[in-house]
Amino acid sequence: EAGVAQSPRYKIIEKRQSVAFWCNPISGHATLYWYQQILGQGPKLLIQFQNNGVVDDSQLPKDRFSAERLKGVDSTLKIQPAKLEDSAVYLCASSLGSGKIEAAFFGQGTRLTVV
Amino acid sequence: TQLLEQSPQFLSIQEGENLTVYCNSSSVFSSLQWYRQEPGEGPVLLVTVVTGGEVKKLKRLTFQFGDARKDSSLHITAAQPGDTGLYLCAGVRDDKIIFGKGTRLHILP
Secondary structure, eight states: OOOOOEEEEEEEEEOOOOOEEEEOOTTTOOOEEEEEEESOOOOOOEEEEEEEEEEEOSOOOOTTEEEEEEGOOOOOEEESSGGGGGGGEEEEEEESSSSSSSSOEOOOOOEEOOO | OSSEEOOOEEEETTTTEEEEEEEEOSSHHHHHHEEEEESSSSEEEEEEESSOOEEEETEEEEEEOOTHHHHHHHHEOOOOOOGGGEEEEEEEEETTEEOOOOOEEEEEE
């Protein structure tokens, strides 16, 4: 079974530039998550989709971050404009979304460096 | 404020020793998960505990969920260098998975 695919693996941009990350979840998984993991910390939930609807985006900095999940499958996360403090690993995860016990399967992440 | 507190944050011990990592919260969770993350990779699920007081064993790893479903512990017996990594606890509540900051474990050969 193919896992969660993310691209790119690494990205270096200057502050005030824009950047986009792509995620392809495990086939059949209804729930998709985007997490931000700053060095030395645990993942912080940015946004959670159930199919193509947003379940929770309370911690998404909406003035600069946006995310969409087209047709309830692939998802993109965009940052515009980027700030130095956005340097982090952006992890995409998916789960079945069918029950109370939800194991999340993670991609390898995109490491973003803002200079 | 951090919903889930993990301790210790860092732990470096010799191969063969035992260790316990704690995950504490003032909130009740429907279940609690433990993940392990290696450098350059995403977290990988080790176990999910659901019932208060539940104990699960995975080879040399023993996971326990507190009776009140607010806390959990991970005990490793006879640690090996392959156990090195970042251990993350995550509480599941209202269909959301909330992570602690993690415990970075280093086992010295």
